[in-house]
Amino acid sequence: MLIFEKSREGREISLLPICDVPEVMLSPQFHRNMVLRLPEISENDLSRHYSEIGEKTYGVNQGAYPLGSCTMKYNPKINEELAGLTGFTEIHPLQKEDTVQGCLEVLSMLEKYLCEITGMTHFTMQPAAGAHGELTGLLMIKAFHHKRGDTKRTKIIIPDSAHGTNPASATMAGFETVTVPSDKDGGVDIEKLKEAIGNDTAGLMLTNPNTLGLFDKNIMEITNMIHDCGGINYYDGANLNAVMGIARPGDMGFDVIHVNLHKTFSAPHGGGGPGSGPVGCKKFLSEFLPSVRSEEEKGKFCFVKAENAIGEMKSFYGNFLVVVRALAYLMTLGREGVLQASEYAVLNANYMFHKLKDLYPPAYDRSCMHEFVFSLEKLKKETGVSALDIAKAMLDKGIHPPTMYFPLIVHEALMFEPTETESKETMDDMVQILRDLYEEAHTTPDILCNAPITTSVGRLNEVEAARNPILRYQSNDEKGAI
Numbered sequence: 001m002l003i004f005e006k007s008r009e010g011r012e013i014s015l016l017p018i019c020d021v022p023e024v025m026l027s028p029q030f031h032r033n034m035v036l037r038l039p040e041i042s043e044n045d046l047s048r049h050y051s052e053i054g055e056k057t058y059g060v061n062q063g064a065y066p067l068g069s070c071t072m073k074y075n076p077k078i079n080e081e082l083a084g085l086t087g088f089t090e091i092h093p094l095q096k097e098d099t100v101q102g103c104l105e106v107l108s109m110l111e112k113y114l115c116e117i118t119g120m121t122h123f124t125m126q127p128a129a130g131a132h133g134e135l136t137g138l139l140m141i142k143a144f145h146h147k148r149g150d151t152k153r154t155k156i157i158i159p160d161s162a163h164g165t166n167p168a169s170a171t172m173a174g175f176e177t178v179t180v181p182s183d184k185d186g187g188v189d190i191e192k193l194k195e196a197i198g199n200d201t202a203g204l205m206l207t208n209p210n211t212l213g214l215f216d217k218n219i220m221e222i223t224n225m226i227h228d229c230g231g232i233n234y235y236d237g238a239n240l241n242a243v244m245g246i247a248r249p250g251d252m253g254f255d256v257i258h259v260n261l262h263k264t265f266s267a268p269h270g271g272g273g274p275g276s277g278p279v280g281c282k283k284f285l286s287e288f289l290p291s292v293r294s295e296e297e298k299g300k301f302c303f304v305k306a307e308n309a310i311g312e313m314k315s316f317y318g319n320f321l322v323v324v325r326a327l328a329y330l331m332t333l334g335r336e337g338v339l340q341a342s343e344y345a346v347l348n349a350n351y352m353f354h355k356l357k358d359l360y361p362p363a364y365d366r367s368c369m370h371e372f373v374f375s376l377e378k379l380k381k382e383t384g385v386s387a388l389d390i391a392k393a394m395l396d397k398g399i400h401p402p403t404m405y406f407p408l409i410v411h412e413a414l415m416f417e418p419t420e421t422e423s424k425e426t427m428d429d430m431v432q433i434l435r436d437l438y439e440e441a442h443t444t445p446d447i448l449c450n451a452p453i454t455t456s457v458g459r460l461n462e463v464e465a466a467r468n469p470i471l472r473y474q475s476n477d478e479k480g481a482i
């Protein structure tokens with residue numbers, strides 16, 4: 001029920017102090033010509049309304065959230081406290097540089113840390129998400145080729161295990177995409193890559209470890225092949241949870257990269273933002289970075305603009321408070337903590353993987369990095385219970401489902417990422433639940449096929465929702481009026 005439906009004329013909360021400045025009438029041209037409809041509700045009902053909504057929400061504060069590729073890890077509350085400091089929240093982006101030195105230092109420090117973690121030379125904090133970072137990086141690749149008059153490089157090579165945003169971003173940036181298949185180990189098929197490369201190759205987009213949770217052992221060979229033909233290597237670093245502090249994309253032969261602060265660097269996400277997808281690059285691409293960056297000169301921070309900047313990707317300096325959270329996170333962890341976070345992420349994923357793989361067949365039976373993928377194809381054949389059914393049944397057991405049906409190359413895929421912030425006990429619970437569900441799939445498949453039954457909304461008719469979307473909520477008042 002919407003707060004508007006709970007509204008009763010005359011109910012109110014008087015929280016505002018009495019106005020102590022003279023009232024001035026607006027000129028009539030600014031007057032509203034309809035009465036503004038605002039909910040009228042008592043404080044008690046208001047408080048209950050939001051508590052009710054809060055109880056319907058599931059997040060890392062409620063329980064485990066092993067949503068592969070999304071890194072739903074715990075976000076230390078201190079980051080929220082720091083991002084809420086008035087020195088960060090009560091500034092204006094048009095303020096003079098010398099009045100916001102602290103904020104410029106934050107931008108500059110995070111850039112330095114990200115460079116160290118990834119092996120890049122510079123970063124822009126402007127992009128607002130991973131996909132936005134991809135577009136930024138690709139436009140930089142385009143600008144690089146065009147500046148040399150090399151306009152025939154129109155193709156971006158992307159493995160078939162890639163995140164869907166990769167081909168979408170490449171298309172948005174005006175490139176054609178060429179898909180290369182994976183080999184039997186889940187890595188890039190080198191022979192097929194050779195065939196795909198040509199003098200029309202602008203670059204390669206690759207995630208390593210890829211979305212199967214596997215590290216491509218041929219990475220140097222792959223990036224060298226692209227360089228040899230004059231292409232640029234783009235690293236999709238949305239998910240750096242397995243490698244931060246251990247291996248650097250810059251050392252793997254990548255030239256430009258984005259990272260998702262809202263995944264790896266501990267900003268709450270999942271509710272639609274705000275996110276942040278900083279883009280980093282090697283020195284030879286720095287001249288194309290968008291907008292401005294903060295740099296220290298003689299003890300003072302100031303904004304500098306790249307010589308051949310591709311333009312503005314977002315207003316001002318990106319989602320600054322997400323940058324504050326990421327910096328707070330990295331400063332709390334320190335160099336050793338960053339490395340340890342990656343090690344635990346990989347250890348936890350392997351722990352769960354090995355506790356389950358006797359029942360759920362791995363898509364690729366190799367040690368995983370921060371996530372792993374099972375194929376439930378056999379279970380579906382035997383019992384009629386699909387990956388979707390298992391995922392929905394997990395809801396009834398009180399845990400968030402993993403990522404379903406992704407990557408696309410695995411049939412009936414379930415992709416788990418426990419993250420480094422879950423304890424052994426929590427993982428043991430999840431393992432037990434999944435083992436129980438496997439049993440139930442064989443004994444009471446009907447129950448699983450109708451799950452969930454304990455959530456506020458049951459199983460949705462996804463076909464109906466796609467064909468006949470109801471995009472506007474109809475309140476009780478409106479229904480009554482009809």
Ligand SMILES: *Cc1c(COP(=O)(O)O)cnc(C)c1O
Nearest residue numbers: 069129130131163165236238239
């Ligand atoms: C999440 C993710 C993206 C996209 O990031 P958004 O912030 O959702 O745009 C891209 N690539 C990979 C591998 C991801 O996991």
